[in-house]
Amino acid sequence: ETGVTQTPRHLVMGMTNKKSLKCEQHLGHNAMYWYKQSAKKPLELMFVYNFKEQTENNSVPSRFSPECPNSSHLFLHLHTLQPEDSALYLCASSQAQGDTFVGYTFGSGTRLTVV
Amino acid sequence: SQQGEEDPQALSIQEGENATMNCSYKTSINNLQWYRQNSGRGLVHLILIRSNEREKHSGRLRVTLDTSKKSSSLLITASRAADTASYFCATGNTPLVFGKGTRLSVIA
Numbered sequence: 001e002t003g004v005t006q007t008p009r010h011l012v013m014g015m016t017n018k019k020s021l022k023c024e025q026h027l028g029h030n031a032m033y034w035y036k037q038s039a040k041k042p043l044e045l046m047f048v049y050n051f052k053e054q055t056e057n058n059s060v061p062s063r064f065s066p067e068c069p070n071s072s073h074l075f076l077h078l079h080t081l082q083p084e085d086s087a088l089y090l091c092a093s094s095q096a097q098g099d100t101f102v103g104y105t106f107g108s109g110t111r112l113t114v115v
Numbered sequence: 116s117q118q119g120e121e122d123p124q125a126l127s128i129q130e131g132e133n134a135t136m137n138c139s140y141k142t143s144i145n146n147l148q149w150y151r152q153n154s155g156r157g158l159v160h161l162i163l164i165r166s167n168e169r170e171k172h173s174g175r176l177r178v179t180l181d182t183s184k185k186s187s188s189l190l191i192t193a194s195r196a197a198d199t200a201s202y203f204c205a206t207g208n209t210p211l212v213f214g215k216g217t218r219l220s221v222i223a
Contacts, residue, residue, distance in 0.1 A: 002157070031209060042118075043158075043203075043213040056210060090157050094209060103148045104211060106157030
């Protein structure tokens with residue numbers, strides 16, 4: 001267990017469904033991130049939250065909607081997805097910049113399949 | 116943050132051998148990190164080396180940093196089948212940008 005928990009581990013959804021991915025960290029970190037990893041592609045940064053505020057949206061389609069109600073929880077709401085959105089979705093957290101930064105802690109990911 | 120580029124893209128070795136992977140980057144950095152990813156899982160942070168450090172060790176891992184050449188290397192000594200994974204470097208603080216990684220296969 002890394003201290004970053006993602007649920008569910010696997011998700012199959014139809015293109016008309018609405019679902020949510022959840023990420024929870026128990027490390028006291030103040031920044032959280034969503035990444036997408038498609039087959040044979042590098043990790044793609046999707047969203048960045050610092051102190052619950054979204055600081056980066058990497059040109060992600062509006063069918064992906066993030067929510068960060070507090071510094072320990074991060075959600076990714078999904079609706080009307082496309083088959084090409086099938087991927088491994090990874091959540092990560094970290095401490096702020098500077099000397100206290102020691103790297104990211106990742107969750108185990110949610111394997112999403114859109115049918 | 117900038118993206119690091121790992122080399123080689125794939126590496127296959129026998130158990131017990133050493134594995135060396137390289138990372139190059141383009142602009143000045145304050146730190147460089149290495150991560151491991153087992154298939155279908157999240158990334159695991161292995162080691163962070165700061166720009167004023169030249170070498171760092173953690174167990175069977177040895178990382179070097181050459182800021183004049185803008186490059187880093189990750190050495191895994193006495194490799195095991197369990198070391199089979201993809202390895203990524205990333206520079207700077209946040210947000211981190213990852214390259215395609217090096218796929219290491221350790222054959223028993």
